[in-house]
Amino acid sequence: MTKRSKSMQRSLADMYRLMSEHFGPTHWWPGDSPFEIAVGAILTQNTAWTNVERAIANLKRAKLLSPRKILDCPADALEEALTPSGYFRVKAKRLRHFCDYLVTGHRGSVKRMAQLPRDELRAELLQVNGIGPETADDILLYACDHVVFVVDAYTRRILSRHGLVDPGIGYEDLRALFERHVPPDLRIYQEYHGLIVFIGKEFCRRKPNCAECPLHSLLPSGRFGLQ
DNA sequence: GACCAGGCACATC
């Protein structure tokens, strides 16, 4: 292992420890079933989680939280339920595409779908219109218990602000970086992403609050205040 | 009232 690689390994371990000490266990991702988790992954695309919660509550109230119910229900009823999560027309379509895939390919069962090997399932999910790399990895990690590192806007922002990666690093490169340097453990990967979301929301939005951030001590000297 | 949020597909160059 190269010196550079060891240093990255240490930085990512420090990051996890600091976040973990600050927040304790996050038990991320919320959801009563694997299917609900997958639905949340689609609905949270470019959207605040609070808005997603309302939409999921609507789906539950309308008894629509199952793949076949979603496929059977009229488009406008589905869109109405999804309204609070924003982009409701796009998301209604994306949800249908996913449900169609699930019913056609896996008899409507996320559990059955999860039996596929990780990379095979990932490739299948990426073929579904409306599921990109982050959504696919959310579903793999939290709904299917596959060990995969989820990269999101916060992950890229936090690592680049700490000088660990180039801000323009691509999704797959950043995922590979984590998977090379963090030992593959399901609970740790689930927690790691959850902690990044917590940190991101609290300290690392467009107007970052680095002074209060538990990761402050990891900032390379001279970078503080340059965000 | 402007700006922003855990993306993604599609058009255009």
Next chain:
DNA sequence: GATGTGCATGGT
């Protein structure tokens, strides 16, 4: 292959 644009709501 990079870059731009539409999609929509609710919080700050």
